Amino acid sequence: MNDERLMDIKEVAQYLHVNESTIYTWAQESMLPAFRVGRLWRFRRADLDDWLEANRNVESQTSDAGEKIDNVRQQPKDETSK
Numbered sequence: 001m002n003d004e005r006l007m008d009i010k011e012v013a014q015y016l017h018v019n020e021s022t023i024y025t026w027a028q029e030s031m032l033p034a035f036r037v038g039r040l041w042r043f044r045r046a047d048l049d050d051w052l053e054a055n056r057n058v059e060s061q062t063s064d065a066g067e068k069i070d071n072v073r074q075q076p077k078d079e080t081s082k
Contacts, residue, residue, distance in 0.1 A: 006042040015048065 012032070013020040024041065027034040033047035 005045060006037075007045055007048070008043075009041055012043050012048065015045075 007015065009020050009023050009027075013023045016023070023032065026032045027041045027043075032043065033051050034041050034043050036042070
């Protein structure tokens with residue numbers, strides 16, 4: 001049940017050891033699994049852990065926020081390929 005707790009920008013920044021503005025940029029650019037509740041960004045810890053695992057070996061690049069990031073965007077799941 002602990003994985004269902006929602007995290008905010010500050011908590012995610014601490015968890016990933018990056019600047020809060022970087023998390024905000026990544027969320028806006030759909031580079032992290034995130035969703036909005038009103039004007040606030042929220043993240044599920046389990047989604048972040050899955051994202052980290054899936055992108056461990058992805059080629060790195062620099063984001064607009066100036067921090068090194070994995071070259072990924074959240075892709076919709078293809079329901080036709082089961």
